[in-house]
């Protein structure tokens with residue numbers, strides 16, 4: 225005997241048609257369903273819990289610099305498949321598909337700009353492009369904007385978002401760690417500041433090179449920052465990791481970064497740092 229009648233599915237299917245896919249995003253932190261317009265208006269930060277979703281390099285540039293001040297450098301630089309990588313997918317194919325998906329040539333956007341009239345060099349990594357992986361083009365563009373900033377006697381800011389080195393380029397990817405670090409050492413020798421901004425996630429060779437060399441190191445809330453991931457460390461160290469391990473909050477508590485800054489506060493914070501370190 226049926227006690228409850230099965231509900232009609234008519235209403236459910238109608239509702240489904242009224243909610244096209246891709247309009248709503250579920251916050252991985254608090255589970256809130258957020259409409260994409262609300263998310264864009266709030267700089268891709270969840271209002272109830274403050275979770276910072278990934279931000280494209282272009283959106284980041286627009287959010288940080290004085291309107292119309294950004295002059296992009298090396299915009300047409302593209303990677304080549306120097307190792308003729310053979311894998312699940314050919315490197316060239318992957319590059320083309322990510323270029324189409326993101327509208328970027330590679331995983332970093334660089335240029336000169338101003339914040340409240342103060343000139344500086346800027347590099348912003350894009351996690352949507354092959355996981356923000358560091359390859360020859362990424363290293364070359366970052367090195368060039370550092371060198372141009374040293375030449376122009378201006379500060380440089382790098383916003384990191386990366387899973388680490390790009391396996392398709394092997395040792396050519398790894399040598400970018402030394403190359404970017406060398407350029408930063410020369411920038412520091414000229415007594416010019418470098419501000420590093422770590423976003424979710426900043427891992428591998430990027431953490432192990434330029435990202436942690438900042439005179440001031442800032443991070444977005446709850447960003448995962450580390451070298452190897454927690455699973456790998458757990459397996460190697462054979463021990464449980466402390467709660468919050470590899471989060472920005474954990475690193476701040478242990479003195480590895482200087483401040484955690486909400487995305488909306490990053491621009492005024494950088495202006496303040498420039499004031500203290502450069503402009504008097």
Ligand SMILES: [Zn+2]
Pocket residue numbers: 251252253254255256270271272273274275
């Ligand atoms: Zn949330």
